[in-house]
Amino acid sequence: MVERQQFQKMLDQIQQDIIKMGGLVEESIDNAIESLKKQDLELAKETIQIDKKIDQLELTIEDACIQLIATQQPAARDLRKISSSFKIIHNLERMGDYAQSIANTTLTIGNDPLIKPLIDLPRMTLIVQKMVRNSLEAFIQDNEALAKQVGETDDEVDQLHNQIFNELLLLMIKNPATINQATHLLFISRALERIADHATDIAERVIYTLHGIHANLN
């Protein structure tokens, strides 16, 4: 079978760039939560800088996808892979924005003592990061089982988010002085929960790429 070398090379490059973008997003989420945990304001500022790289990469990949469609007339699964790439880079860009928003919150909280030790948020972060990594791996490797697993993990994140919500609510009821910071922490939990939703979207694109059907994995 004749492989379309030029086409395959361009498609491989797009996938490489998506992995790179995913790596930056993961780093960004990691830094954002670390900076919050350690109240490391410098690290929070660095996180905000990473977002610029993520945004730039999104545009680069978008241009490459457009070029591929315009010059190589992809069809069937190739076309679905490219159309999914379009969507996925948008998901990643949104994740980057959420990480940036967490970093901004860290800066807002500044050096005020934390109202509670952070346990569930870092736990949630680990799960979310794994979802991001697995969703992209599933996309690159056409791994349907892994994609479905991402969808299932989303439920765990939703549960953790609800747990954090209830816990912070109790804290606020008990001590209204915590309301300000507790609200910020709630937004952070919400941001992580949204990142997980975007990872699930990516996993759904894997199913679309493979079978041409729009699945709901959530």
Added chain:
Amino acid sequence: MTDNEVVIKTDGLSLWYGKNQALKNVSLCICQRKVTAIIGPSGCGKSTFLKVLNRMVDLVPNVKTNGKVVYHGKNIFDDDINLVNLRTRVGMVFQKPNPFPKSIYENVAFGPRIHRKPKKDELNEIVERSLRQASLWDEVKDRLNDPGLSLSGGQQQRLCIARTLANDPEVILMDEPTSALDPSATLRIEDLVRELREKYHIVIVTHNMQQAGRVSDDTCFFLNGELVEADKTKTIFTNPRDSRTEDYISGRFG
């Protein structure tokens, strides 16, 4: 699909050129008011299939066929079929524009003059209507007596389409009708095909997959004389069932 919508139906159609089998047990329906594209690599039997539909393939020596091609409830291989009628109702446009070495007017008037012997006024009407339908009238109305061969390649092909339309066909077979044309003439013919679809049933063989995507409603993929897959064009180009179709339309062979 109901039987009412089917114009031509092939049933277990096989064809041999001497010992060489070019079509293998092809069963396919061509539907009303649709453009059906036939795609596949060189030698897959797509042009042969087209030429069977009006028995043009009879002109090749040592051809043997098996199976049926049913048109208006009748197998076109039956002994009592009137070939002239068949080829009038199932017209054909070829790869290379091939106008007769006659005037533009005479090219279009040729068929009706033989088949129907119309009066002068009526013939003028047929010529004008056919040239209009082929989107050529405005470009040639002031020079109908110029030679057909003096036109550009794209215009010559539209003249050939007008010549086919003048015979009042029901089905139009097109064998790679734009492969000898430049991109703008190609798009012009493609637009024309979409317009003609309102009145005629069209079967188009094309090497250009993007063309199949642009002009057709249904697409059939042939490989080594077999019909691999026939479906809506949208499905064939976005989510074909057979991996061989997928490989072909993704440009991975052929």
